[in-house]
Amino acid sequence: MIVKDLKIFSQNVRKNNFVINTILETNNNFDIIFIQELSWTTIRFISSSADSKGIPLVGVVNHPNWLIFARKPDITNDCPKVMIFINIRLSFFHFSFCKDIIDHRDIILVSFFINSKLFWVMNVYSDSSHSVIKYLKDTEINIRNLLVITGDFNIHDSLWDPLFNHHSSISNDLIVIANSFNLNLLVPINQVPTRYSDNDNNSNSVIDLMFLCCNSSKLNNHSIHPNWHLTSDHVLLMITIPINEENIDLHKRTISKNSDEEDLFIKEVITSFLKLDTSNILDISQLEKIVTDFANIVESAWTKKSKIINITKHSKSWWNNNCNSDLDKYRHLKSVEDWKTF
Numbered sequence: 001m002i003v004k005d006l007k008i009f010s011q012n013v014r015k016n017n018f019v020i021n022t023i024l025e026t027n028n029n030f031d032i033i034f035i036q037e038l039s040w041t042t043i044r045f046i047s048s049s050a051d052s053k054g055i056p057l058v059g060v061v062n063h064p065n066w067l068i069f070a071r072k073p074d075i076t077n078d079c080p081k082v083m084i085f086i087n088i089r090l091s092f093f094h095f096s097f098c099k100d101i102i103d104h105r106d107i108i109l110v111s112f113f114i115n116s117k118l119f120w121v122m123n124v125y126s127d128s129s130h131s132v133i134k135y136l137k138d139t140e141i142n143i144r145n146l147l148v149i150t151g152d153f154n155i156h157d158s159l160w161d162p163l164f165n166h167h168s169s170i171s172n173d174l175i176v177i178a179n180s181f182n183l184n185l186l187v188p189i190n191q192v193p194t195r196y197s198d199n200d201n202n203s204n205s206v207i208d209l210m211f212l213c214c215n216s217s218k219l220n221n222h223s224i225h226p227n228w229h230l231t232s233d234h235v236l237l238m239i240t241i242p243i244n245e246e247n248i249d250l251h252k253r254t255i256s257k258n259s260d261e262e263d264l265f266i267k268e269v270i271t272s273f274l275k276l277d278t279s280n281i282l283d284i285s286q287l288e289k290i291v292t293d294f295a296n297i298v299e300s301a302w303t304k305k306s307k308i309i310n311i312t313k314h315s316k317s318w319w320n321n322n323c324n325s326d327l328d329k330y331r332h333l334k335s336v337e338d339w340k341t342f
Helices: 018-024 088-093 131-138 169-180 260-274 285-307 323-332 336-341
Strands: 003-013 033-036 041-046 055-059 068-071 082-087 107-114 117-125 146-152 182-187 207-214 221-225 234-248 252-253 307-310
Touching: 003 018, 003 117, 003 146, 018 033, 033 117, 033 146, 068 088, 082 088, 082 107, 082 117, 088 107, 107 131, 131 169, 146 182, 146 234, 169 182, 207 221, 207 234, 260 285, 323 336
Parallel strands: 003 033, 117 146
Antiparallel strands: 003 234, 033 082, 041 055, 068 082, 107 117, 146 207, 182 207, 221 234, 252 307
16 A cells, blocks of 8 residues: 555544544544544443542543544543544554653644654644643754644634734744744635634634644645534544655565464474584674575575465454454444444
């Protein structure tokens, strides 16, 4: 599979799990999904000697087609308001949650590799007191190749909202922070509000923003979709970012553990190794030749005894043909009963 670009989706879901479920189920064509104001729910209570009611175990929506990056909630404080979903087809980019670089409840910084080069994306929810903006302003962060910052910034300003007549110093701080990462504010293709008020007496507003790498050819090419907000009061933001082509190998060779092929592989390697003449290794070049010959023996035996399989998230010993058929049936019919069977 060749990856030429990253399709990115961002939305404040207004603490609604139905919206998250719908997004994950219907948008598999996207690569990265940024969620703000997610809903944390109590899954069950864990027994505790300190509390007779137990300690609540909280969690968020998950889906088998998506990898989740979210900060662990602190029951003594408000739960985190941001998370990132990564499509599992991109798992070979080795995404990593970088809490050691940015340690804030409402910021997620994720790194990944493309053609051995390190890149970053950032998801943000800034509350009405602008705590995230103040944190980023006061924190030294030395990273390069940050592709995008997006999220709900809760800042009303004439810089990005043509219907708002005022400008604030906190907006200047945000622009300076973006510039420090070599990012520019994106102007959407369609300049419409990103948050729609439930109260007819309050005006709609633009508070969900995207900042993109300055040298990107897609600098002013993201779109806002006001008809796709479902039950949230925020609409979704969408952009496709071109990247260097990355060819991901979706196949590998394997030998099943404790199989006849494994026994034959080991036997062939041992037999061939015993035939190597190691009695006259007098210098480095002779040692290197022996090592190379042994490597060729292992590679030849492996190629003959192994088989090629597709690499998936489920490439594990318990995965069998029944799993494949059950999953295909669910993907075709989208039935809850089929999902339970799978």
